[in-house]
Amino acid sequence: MFANDEDDFLMGSPKSKFFDIVYNANRGLVESSIDGVFDKYSAMELLLEEFIKDDMELEYKLNEIIFGRADEILQRKNSLYIAATGDVLTEHE
Numbered sequence: 001m002f003a004n005d006e007d008d009f010l011m012g013s014p015k016s017k018f019f020d021i022v023y024n025a026n027r028g029l030v031e032s033s034i035d036g037v038f039d040k041y042s043a044m045e046l047l048l049e050e051f052i053k054d055d056m057e058l059e060y061k062l063n064e065i066i067f068g069r070a071d072e073i074l075q076r077k078n079s080l081y082i083a084a085t086g087d088v089l090t091e092h093e
Helices: 003-012 014-024 027-051 055-068 070-092
Strands: none
Touching: 014 070, 027 070, 055 070
16 A cells, blocks of 8 residues: 555656645745745846847747747756745745
């Protein structure tokens, strides 16, 4: 029985594990972790807008990267899910 529980814990994507943790963790810790992600996202957005002034060009470049480098985007997204999960679990101890 324990082996199946362990297998279930090890199975799944970083995204699914993140949401498993988020749905069961302390709400304040989850909010803090997600707020930190939004802080970084907002800062990166501001930096990007400084270099690409035209909104249409910005959207084009973003879509070009999202679709043209999908594997790299997925790797980075998984890393973000793992880091955010780690943040929530670390704070929850």
